[in-house]
Amino acid sequence: MRAVGPASRLVQSRLRAVAVALLLAPLVGASGAHDVHLSFTQVTVDARRVTCRVRVFRDDLELAMARHTGVAGWKAEASVAVDSAFATYFARAFPLRADGATLVPRVTSSGGERDEAGEEVRWFVVALEAPRPVAALSLHAALFFELYGDQRNVVRVEHPDGRRHALYFAAGDGRAQVVRF
Amino acid sequence: MASEFLVYLRLGLTHIADLAGYDHILFIAALTAGYVASDWRRLVWLVTAFTLGHSITLALATLDLVRAPARLVEALIPLTILVTAGHTLMRRRELAADGRAAEPARPPVALYALATVFGLVHGLGFSSFLRRVLGTEERIGWPLFAFNVGLEVGQLVIVGALLLLAAVAIRTPALGRTRWIAIVSVVAATGGAWLFASRVASA
Numbered sequence: 001m002r003a004v005g006p007a008s009r010l011v012q013s014r015l016r017a018v019a020v021a022l023l024l025a026p027l028v029g030a031s032g033a034h035d036v037h038l039s040f041t042q043v044t045v046d047a048r049r050v051t052c053r054v055r056v057f058r059d060d061l062e063l064a065m066a067r068h069t070g071v072a073g074w075k076a077e078a079s080v081a082v083d084s085a086f087a088t089y090f091a092r093a094f095p096l097r098a099d100g101a102t103l104v105p106r107v108t109s110s111g112g113e114r115d116e117a118g119e120e121v122r123w124f125v126v127a128l129e130a131p132r133p134v135a136a137l138s139l140h141a142a143l144f145f146e147l148y149g150d151q152r153n154v155v156r157v158e159h160p161d162g163r164r165h166a167l168y169f170a171a172g173d174g175r176a177q178v179v180r181f
Numbered sequence: 182m183a184s185e186f187l188v189y190l191r192l193g194l195t196h197i198a199d200l201a202g203y204d205h206i207l208f209i210a211a212l213t214a215g216y217v218a219s220d221w222r223r224l225v226w227l228v229t230a231f232t233l234g235h236s237i238t239l240a241l242a243t244l245d246l247v248r249a250p251a252r253l254v255e256a257l258i259p260l261t262i263l264v265t266a267g268h269t270l271m272r273r274r275e276l277a278a279d280g281r282a283a284e285p286a287r288p289p290v291a292l293y294a295l296a297t298v299f300g301l302v303h304g305l306g307f308s309s310f311l312r313r314v315l316g317t318e319e320r321i322g323w324p325l326f327a328f329n330v331g332l333e334v335g336q337l338v339i340v341g342a343l344l345l346l347a348a349v350a351i352r353t354p355a356l357g358r359t360r361w362i363a364i365v366s367v368v369a370a371t372g373g374a375w376l377f378a379s380r381v382a383s384a
Contacts, residue, residue, distance in 0.1 A: 036196070040314045055316060113316065119251070121313055154188055154229060156316075166185035168192070 003080060027081040032035040037148040041094070041141060043157045045181060050096060050103060050128040050137065058112065060144050067146065076112070076122050082109035086124055093145070095176070097138040098130035140176035186327040193331020196307070198338055204258050205303060207372045209339050211266035212296060214365035215276030217351065217358070218344045228340060230293045232333050234300020235307060239325050242308030251313075254305040261299035262373030262375045268295065270366035277358040307332065 037060065042053040058076050060176045066074040068089045074083060087107045110124045141153035153169040157179045168178050197205045212231065241247040265278040269276070310319075310358050311328060315321055343365075 006192075036310055036314075038192075038314050040316075055314060057313075119313065121316070123316070152192065152195070154192065156185065164185060166188040168188040 013022050037151040038142060039141070039143050039151075039153045041153065041155045043133050043137075043139070043155060045137060045157070046160055047133045048110065048130045050098065050130060050134065052090075052094070052096075052105075052124075052126040052128070054090070054094075054124045054126060055121050056123075056143065058122050060147065061086075061122050063147055064093075064144050066068045068092070073079075076169075078110065078112075083110050083124070086110070090124075090126055090143075093143045094139070096128055097176070098134045099132065099136055101131050103128035103130060134181055136178055136180050138176045139167065140173075141167070142173075145171045185323060189324040189327035190331040190334070191309075193328035193333075194335045194338075195331075196310070196328075197335035203372065203377055204337055205336075206264065207262045207369045207376075208258070208265060208299065208303065208342055209336055210365055211262055211269055211369035211373075212292075213340055213343055214266075214269050214347075214362050214369070215272060216344075217347055221344075224340055224344075226295065227296055228333075228336050230296035231300040231303070232329075232336065234297040234302075235304030235332065236300075236329055238301045238304030239308050239329050242305070242312065242321075242325070247305070248312075249305045249309070251306075251309045254302065254309060256377060258306055259373040259380065261302055261375035263370055263377065264297065265299065266366045266370035266373060268292070269361060270370070273359050273362040273366065276362055296376045311342070319382045 008080045025158055037057075039054065039056045039060075041055070061076050062074055065076070065085060069085055074085075086105070087105045090105045090107075094105075098107075105126045105128050108125045108127045110122065112120050112122045114120045137157070139155060139157075141155050143153050144151045149171050151171040155167040155169065157165045157167065159165065159181060165179055167179070171178075209228070209231075212227060213224055216227075238247060286294045307328065310327065311325060312323055315324065347361060350356045350364075356364075
């Protein structure tokens, strides 16, 4: 049996450390970088009128709408049909209630902004009309919760007197939040 | 105003501590791999140097004085991980010896400078992320500030978790401090190389 010298032990210990590191390394690389799943909606309330300006990433929107409409390869193009389809999705994924009454959304305009990286953000202006001046608005921004476990939706509500109130919704949040005016 | 601050603080916190979006976590791991809990003062300065860097670019982005192409920034972030991990790997014996020295040596000024410069790059990534979501017309000063505070809190949470892991690892006979530093550095460098390759390939 051959004696193992200090130099040999050093080489062995180094090899073990490198082996452990190399075994762990693929775990880091395997999942790849993830996209950020976030939407932003600005809500303004003026007496009976509620207006939502929704900003979402195009790829998230197309995935959600393909699932919602059952149309594979659904495209977020500028058209009345797209706006109408989005309104039905918005009604389901972003329910708004004013003093207990469910509000019906209608898309009044939409568009897109492409950044220098080629990523596109789609925006929709959604109008809703309450039966009487809004005193309490209940919101549940669950856009894309059905797609991503890490989806977050930020909503900023602007009061008629200029005050601002921000709300945070994360996937898994099942409860609506209420803003009083 | 307070609710807005809390929302963006939470967003910053979850953005940096999100295990699925691990690039910033890898960078912090590579930066702090050589330190243990008793080095906390030096670690606070090191993390603050990184924060200083990304605060500068966040502020410049707020004033709309700087806007870098998102794809370039996304490719540069993994490079900062690679360089930092390589730097830590090369210094692992010196860093591991610190624990036995009566008066540990200070981290070289170059490391603080590296953390600050790389913080500038990560800051560009954070600001472009917020700008895309909020839109160019939106005033992003207050959200960016709150987001930055959330990032700082998140960084300190990550450093705390890494220090706990390091405390366990270096007491394990088969590991020890030098090997722990080597393992964290190699894992971070591999992750950085993977991210760099995938981001360049998708550009």
